[in-house]
Amino acid sequence: MWTRLPSSALRLTGADRVDFVQGQMTNDLRGAPTPGVVACCFLTVRGQIEFFARAYKREGDVYLHLDAGQAAGLAARLRRYIIFDQVEIQDLTNELRTVHVWREADLPGWNPAGGDAQAFELGGSQVLGGRANRTGMPGVDLHYLAEQEANVLAALGREEPFDRLETARLRAGIPDVTRDGFVGTLPQEVGLDVGGPLPAISYRKGCYVGQEIMARLEARGNARYHLMRLSGEGLPDRAEVTQGGKVVGQAGRHAGGLSLARLRKELAPGDSVQVGGVPATVQALRADA
Template sequence: MWTPLPSSALRLTGADRVDFVQGQMTNDLRGVRAPGTVACCFLNVRGQIEFFARAYRREGDVYLHLDAGQAEGLTARLRRYIIFDQVEIQDVTDELRTVHVWAQAVPGWNSEGPDAQSFELGGGTVLGGRVNRTGTPGVDLHFLARHEDAVRAALEAGETPLAVLEAARVRAGIPDVVRDGFIGTLPQEVGLDVGGPLPVMSYRKGCYVGQEIMARLEARGNARYHLGRLEGQHLPDHAEVAREGKVVGQAGAHADGLSLARLRKELAPGDRVEVGGVPATVGALSPVPADV
């Protein structure tokens, strides 16, 4: 099975490209060999998420894969920090397409190989990244828009709608910063910390915007919220979660009677809450394999 992903993308070139983006992102891109990939966030000075991306380090550039509509904002943010850096930022959204293949059975992909690989598929070169979107690692394929028909034809399984992929993601307990509406939260509150279902953090990589807040949270371990699960029918997306009239969290996307949510840590499985006025129950969030 494979699913088209609504996407936007940036390409960074220039001698300082790795060092420059390293000083902006939460994860350690410099620590991976080319080709390599890491999930990361770009934070504000209060440590809150502004953007989520998957960063690919290649021999001649850095490729940032983002959700749809995110590239323009991240471009503006990055350009504010260019002073003497030798780096060029190009929005390549219109030139590229991305699909997620649910398993690693992709012609040309080495399932025992590195997390990022370039190989031939459909008459052109594709960039693949091992990504866990459903509880089982699959492959994100990035390729030129003009090769889209040929790449789709080369994939052995049929197309599966995005809504089905989203339902599998929610069941697996894997957050999506944009689709769950978690922009503006702290990474530790929504499952993005080290050991979470979608780790984006390195606490040893050096300075970046928001790093002081992240270091303080690591030292004190005092985030008041964490990623949780809500159970209920027809729960509204991105709504406040309340208990006894007090706001205790924020719901993400809803699918098949489940929602992921940013919840106060004192809530326990079985607690009754309301999501935008709709009754729900706090469920147990089963651990899933970490994103790779």
């Protein structure tokens, strides 16, 4: 099974590419193998998420895979920080396509025992794969040239609609920063901390924009919100969550009767809330929790 992912992409080249992006992102790209991939955020100076990406470290470049419509904004941000760095930034959104293969064992040419990033041939075309858990089990984000799409897709199995992938994601308790509307929040509040469902932070990598706030949160452990699930029918997407007329969080995308939500930590599974005025029930992040 595979599903098309709405995507945009940047390619960074030049001698300083790894060090440059390392100083902007929350995770440790320098410490990743080559090839390798890490989930990461690009933060504001207040530690709030501005962009989420999966960063691929390759022999000759750094490839940043983002949600649709994000590449131009991140490129503009990165260019503001280029001073003497030998870095060039190219927007590849129109040249590349991405699908998610739900189970890595189903992808021809992919080695389930291999690294998290692998380049291989599929359908006579060179492709790049990155291990990504979007459904609660190891899958692969598959990147390829748009002009080679017909050959690549012919080598895969059955296509599944995006809404079904979203339902599986929410059932597994895995956040999507852009789709859930969590831009502007702290990573620790929406499941991106170490030990969370989508870890995207290293507390040992050195300085980056927003790092001081991240270090303070690690030391004090005082984030007031965390990621939970909500169940209910017809919940609006990306709406305020209230209880007794008080705002207690924000809900993300709704699919399959579920939403992920950034909620006050005092809320517990079984509590009743409203999402944009629609009744909902707080659930543990995972169905088996």
